[in-house]
Amino acid sequence: MSSDKLADFVSVNSWQIRKDFSYFGDFGTRGVGYNIENLARQIKKILNLDAVHKTALVGVGNLGSAVLAYPGFGIYGFCITAAFDSDPAKVGRKMNSVSIEDISQLNTLGKREVDLAIIAVPEQYAQEVADALVKAGIKGILNFSPRRINVPKKVKVITIDIATDLARLPYYIPSS
Amino acid sequence: MSSDKLADFVSVNSWQIRKDFSYFGDFGTRGVGYNIENLARQIKKILNLDAVHKTALVGVGNLGSAVLAYPGFGIYGFCITAAFDSDPAKVGRKMNSVSIEDISQLNTLGKREVDLAIIAVPEQYAQEVADALVKAGIKGILNFSPRRINVPKKVKVITIDIATDLARLPYYIPSS
DNA sequence: CTATGTGAATTTATTCACAGCA
DNA sequence: TGCTGTGAATAAATTCACATAG
Numbered sequence A, B: 001m002s003s004d005k006l007a008d009f010v011s012v013n014s015w016q017i018r019k020d021f022s023y024f025g026d027f028g029t030r031g032v033g034y035n036i037e038n039l040a041r042q043i044k045k046i047l048n049l050d051a052v053h054k055t056a057l058v059g060v061g062n063l064g065s066a067v068l069a070y071p072g073f074g075i076y077g078f079c080i081t082a083a084f085d086s087d088p089a090k091v092g093r094k095m096n097s098v099s100i101e102d103i104s105q106l107n108t109l110g111k112r113e114v115d116l117a118i119i120a121v122p123e124q125y126a127q128e129v130a131d132a133l134v135k136a137g138i139k140g141i142l143n144f145s146p147r148r149i150n151v152p153k154k155v156k157v158i159t160i161d162i163a164t165d166l167a168r169l170p171y172y173i174p175s176s
Numbered sequence C: 001c002t003a004t005g006t007g008a009a010t011t012t013a014t015t016c017a018c019a020g021c022a
Numbered sequence D: 001t002g003c004t005g006t007g008a009a010t011a012a013a014t015t016c017a018c019a020t021a022g
Helices: A003-010 A014-022 A036-046 A062-069 A103-112 A123-135 A162-167 B003-010 B014-022 B036-046 B062-069 B071-076 B103-112 B123-135 B162-167
Strands: A053-058 A078-085 A098-102 A116-119 A140-143 A156-159 B053-058 B078-085 B098-102 B116-119 B140-143 B156-159
Touching (some): A053 A062, A062 A078, A062 B062, A078 B162, A123 A140, A162 B078, B053 B123, B071 B078, B078 B103
Parallel strands (some): A053 A116
16 A cells, blocks of 8 residues: 555645655555555564564553453553552442452552553552552553552553543633 | 743654744743743644534444543633434433433534534544534544544544554564 | 555754843 | 734744665
8 A cells, every 4th residue: 555545544644644654665566565564563673563562551440440341452462461450349340351459459460461451449449559550660651540660660651631622622622 | 931942841852942932923922931821822823722612422332421520621622512322321411410311413513603623433433423523513533443534624534543653663673 | 557665854842041020 | 111913033844755775
């Protein structure tokens, strides 16, 4: 497939596609274009997505349940292999074939080859959960709480704050 | 408060703070710093966040319920005044003092001064929901489905794809 | 001939350093 | 004296145009 067609898919220009790819290598064939299958494989390798990443979920409330039920993780090689909550009524139950464990069991993650975690707890507990995750050897955290969490810089945190994202919209709409 | 202190809060340099602010006006006082209250007011005005924005939620599953229960919208002036679902078992019930209406009622949003909407439905329905929202006069959409949705360019869409955000993490962690 | 890959030109963003105001 | 606001210098990203490979 040509860079022109790829560009259409993501609404950018063809030269942006080619230039960006060129920073990482020569993925295409001149006169022909890009082989999609090979391209996907190369990009996955660059993004370190070519192996399965075991992921832990902390907080099985509404948001956590939505994450557990989310069907879109597989294509990137993510697998949620552990879920934690502090509510005794939830601990021991299963959701989407994942057993919910007590929050005190976070320290077992290191031995279970889990390297990523998703924080979906009320914001006031976000920092202490993050501390426990770091202590357990987690390397990356997806943080759904609107609170800034402090971690050693060897640990990567990506925060999704729903309210802040929503707050970007009004700027683009004419004030009524 | 000085630009130095503000910079610390968001982990950037003080000159970035000052330069960015300067593009929109003179908010500070030389030798003193910035008045936080006034600064917040000015920024809210620039981002068009100084009035209440009525917001509709479409899809009251796990994710939608989490959004409804989310306590962080108030400070930005958002108010979820309508919720929709296609499940007859949910329609008519109340969640967080918002009545759940049938999805067929989306066309009433225009008359109700709702200008923003949050899409939290399974991805295969995202486009048709977006179409209905546009027809009802919605100006901005926060899309939680991983699908690219097409809207007229007068409508602003911001997409949050959980899997894509999670997929950014492995790049930063050393491959095991 | 077609479509990539990349130097060069252009535009945009970041960083610096300091004049100017409280 | 202290801190802002901003021109000037530097760096980075984007866009262009085309040589080059298939």
